Every structure is written in C-alpha cells, then in structure tokens.
Amino acid sequence: MLKEILLRLAVYPAAFFLLTLVVLWSVIRPPKITARQSPEDYHLPSEDVTLVTQDGLKLSGWFIPKEGTQDSVKRAIIIIHGYPVEKGDMLGIAAQLHPDFDLLLFDLRYFGKSEGIYTTLGIKERLDLYSALDFLQLRGYQHIGVFGFSLGGAVALLTAAEDHRIDAVAGYAVFSDVKTLGEETYSRFWIFKKPLVGSMLIWARLLFGESPAVVSPVNAAKKVHVPVFLIHTRQDEQISITHGERLMDALGHNDKSEFYFPDQGLHGETPVDFYQRVNHFFQD
Incomplete structure (x- = not known):
C-alpha cells in the first residue's frame, strides 16, 4: 500500500510537468491568423x-x-x-x-x-x-x-x-x-495556475535559452x-x-x-x- 502511494506521488507530478510542456507547445505554436491584406489594398x-x-x-x-x-x-x-x-x-x-x-x-x-x-x-x-x-x-x-x-x-x-x-x-x-500574463490567462485553474505557469517557464528557459520571466x-x-x-x-x-x-x-x-x-x-x-x-x- 505504502509503495503504491509513493509511486503515485512520484508519477502524478511528473505527468503534470510533462503536461505543461504540451500546454507551452500550444502557446508557442498557435494557429496562425492570416490578414490576407497587402499594401496594394x-x-x-x-x-x-x-x-x-x-x-x-x-x-x-x-x-x-x-x-x-x-x-x-x-x-x-x-x-x-x-x-x-x-x-x-x-x-x-x-x-x-x-x-x-x-x-x-x-x-x-x-x-x-x-x-x-x-x-x-x-x-x-x-x-x-x-x-x-x-x-x-x-x-x-x-x-x-x-x-x-x-x-x-x-x-x-x-x-x-x-x-x-x-x-x-x-x-x-x-x-x-509573460509570467503575470500567463497566470491571468490560466486563472480558471485556481490553485494550479502558479505551478502550471511556473513549469511552463522552466520549459521555456530550456527551449529559448533565457527565461521570459527575467527577459x-x-x-x-x-x-x-x-x-x-x-x-x-x-x-x-x-x-x-x-x-x-x-x-x-x-x-x-x-x-x-x-x-x-x-x-x-x-x-x-x-x-x-x-x-x-x-x-x-x-x-x-
């Protein structure tokens, strides 16, 4: 029983952390909106x-x-x-x-x-x-x-x-x-918004080489x-x-x-x- 509990305690945070990468990926690769206008117009x-x-x-x-x-x-x-x-x-x-x-x-x-x-x-x-x-x-x-x-x-x-x-x-x-904007955007996630955004910022630092929270x-x-x-x-x-x-x-x-x-x-x-x-x- 104890072993199962410890396993869940390890798996759930890891799954959550991986999920935040998916969320970040959707943010940095959003569907592109094309204006379809040119200077000639x-x-x-x-x-x-x-x-x-x-x-x-x-x-x-x-x-x-x-x-x-x-x-x-x-x-x-x-x-x-x-x-x-x-x-x-x-x-x-x-x-x-x-x-x-x-x-x-x-x-x-x-x-x-x-x-x-x-x-x-x-x-x-x-x-x-x-x-x-x-x-x-x-x-x-x-x-x-x-x-x-x-x-x-x-x-x-x-x-x-x-x-x-x-x-x-x-x-x-x-x-x-970005940190403040992210917490406002995901405010519906209540107590999870800060760990969600915090984890996304960790992934962002790894991907970008710098943290959007600092720059x-x-x-x-x-x-x-x-x-x-x-x-x-x-x-x-x-x-x-x-x-x-x-x-x-x-x-x-x-x-x-x-x-x-x-x-x-x-x-x-x-x-x-x-x-x-x-x-x-x-x-x-």
Missing part, C-alpha cells in the same frame, strides 16, 4: 524584402517608402504585429503613418511568411528587430522609431533597452511580463531612456490595464515617456484619436 507603394536574423532565419517584410521628396535626415518607423497575426494586420496604422514616414513591416519568426519553428514570446524576437534595424541602417536611416502592438510592443521595449539605434518606441496593449518588458522598461508612448485601454479583456500601469511605473525614471489609457476599447480596438496621437508622437 491601401494604395501603398511597397517593396518585398527579406531580413536575415543573426540565428539564420529569413523573415518576410515590406518596405514602404513615403512618396515625394526625401527629407535631408532619413527617418523611418518599424511596425511590428501582435500574437498570433502577421504584418498585414498592421497595414491600417501603416496607411496613417505613410504620408510622413518611410515604413518597414515584417513578420516575426514563425508568423506569417517568416521562417521559424515557434515563437519565443519576445526572447529571440529581439534578433528579428535587430535585423530590421540592420536593414534600415544599411539604407542610410539615421532616425528610427518602432511601433508595436501587443507582442510587437514587448519586442520593441526589450530591444530598445539594448540597441541604441532605436530613437523612439510606441506600443499598444503591451504586456508587462521581460517591465524589466527592460527600467533601462529605456528614449521617448516612449504607451497606449492601453482599460477595457482590454486579453491584456489587462494592470500591465500598462506596471510599465508606467517601470518607466517612472524616463521623463520622455507618455501614456494614454482610455476607458473604452477592447483588445485591438483603436480609440478615436489613436492614429493622431501616434503620428504626433513620432513627429516630435
């Missing part, structure tokens, strides 16, 4: 480009030059999509910024037409953004801003803490850290000194406003940071003055 001139990351992945991108005479100082904005969509989902904001800026949109690893076995939730996506910065630098751009939605905003903050080629960051519905937007924000503009609706049902508030606290040292937390709007819904505010931020 928005009457935007574009060039298909391929970015190559430091770890050898090829990423699909669109370079969208603004029309008319180029400024003496070349400025561009990199636009990064969220999870689990692709670059076509960001053409709406691209169309709003296009009159004033050259733009570069690309699919993060795994998503869209880019290579990659899985997403790393921001860890290795920093390499994706590095490759976009390399591309623009080779084309002579001296001032580069980054706009990111959700995961894209997290990648922007993580990279801005390390790469000084980024002059400004704007983010919409950015999560503060997090909220930690990166403490090291970012360039202008930052964060937008987060208080009605967001997927990434709660507490994430925006935590990021605001982390950016307390940065007197060039701005925040807009409107009351209305679900995840991904843009406030009425959204485009105007983002454009004005990058113009400054």
Whole structure:
C-alpha cells in the first residue's frame, strides 16, 4: 500500500510537468491568423524584402517608402504585429503613418511568411528587430522609431533597452511580463495556475535559452531612456490595464515617456484619436 502511494506521488507530478510542456507547445505554436491584406489594398507603394536574423532565419517584410521628396535626415518607423497575426494586420496604422514616414513591416519568426519553428514570446524576437534595424541602417536611416502592438510592443521595449539605434518606441496593449500574463490567462485553474505557469517557464528557459520571466518588458522598461508612448485601454479583456500601469511605473525614471489609457476599447480596438496621437508622437 505504502509503495503504491509513493509511486503515485512520484508519477502524478511528473505527468503534470510533462503536461505543461504540451500546454507551452500550444502557446508557442498557435494557429496562425492570416490578414490576407497587402499594401496594394491601401494604395501603398511597397517593396518585398527579406531580413536575415543573426540565428539564420529569413523573415518576410515590406518596405514602404513615403512618396515625394526625401527629407535631408532619413527617418523611418518599424511596425511590428501582435500574437498570433502577421504584418498585414498592421497595414491600417501603416496607411496613417505613410504620408510622413518611410515604413518597414515584417513578420516575426514563425508568423506569417517568416521562417521559424515557434515563437519565443519576445526572447529571440529581439534578433528579428535587430535585423530590421540592420536593414534600415544599411539604407542610410539615421532616425528610427518602432511601433508595436501587443507582442510587437514587448519586442520593441526589450530591444530598445539594448540597441541604441532605436530613437523612439510606441506600443499598444503591451504586456508587462509573460509570467503575470500567463497566470491571468490560466486563472480558471485556481490553485494550479502558479505551478502550471511556473513549469511552463522552466520549459521555456530550456527551449529559448533565457527565461521570459527575467527577459521581460517591465524589466527592460527600467533601462529605456528614449521617448516612449504607451497606449492601453482599460477595457482590454486579453491584456489587462494592470500591465500598462506596471510599465508606467517601470518607466517612472524616463521623463520622455507618455501614456494614454482610455476607458473604452477592447483588445485591438483603436480609440478615436489613436492614429493622431501616434503620428504626433513620432513627429516630435
């Protein structure tokens, strides 16, 4: 009897730990959502480009030059999509910024037409953004801003803490850290949510080489000194406003940071003055 009990005590935790790997795998390999939109649908001139990351992945991108005479100082904005969509989902904001800026949109690893076995939730996506910065630098751009939605905003903050080629960051519905987001997402599992997320983070560290609990937007924000503009609706049902508030606290040292937390709007819904505010931020 005692032997059977001890065996169960050993088997059940091991089975649970293996189950968390399956859950993590479903998170980092979600069904891909294709926007099925192209720059032509928005009457935007574009060039298909391929970015190559430091770890050898090829990423699909669109370079969208603004029309008319180029400024003496070349400025561009990199636009990064969220999870689990692709670059076509960001053409709406691209169309709003296009009159004033050259733009570069690309699919993060795994998503869209880019290579990659899985997403790393921001860890290795920093390499994706590095490759976009390399591309623009080779084309002579001296001032580069980054706009990111959700995961894209997290990648922007993580990279801005390390790469000084980024002059400004704007983010919409950015999560503060994967651990908190995971515990909120799996809150229905009650007392099991913390061991579930904790085990998933252990697997993530083994797969990614770094822990998303450590390499997090909220930690990166403490090291970012360039202008930052964060937008987060208080009605967001997927990434709660507490994430925006935590990021605001982390950016307390940065007197060039701005925040807009409107009351209305679900995840991904843009406030009425959204485009105007983002454009004005990058113009400054």
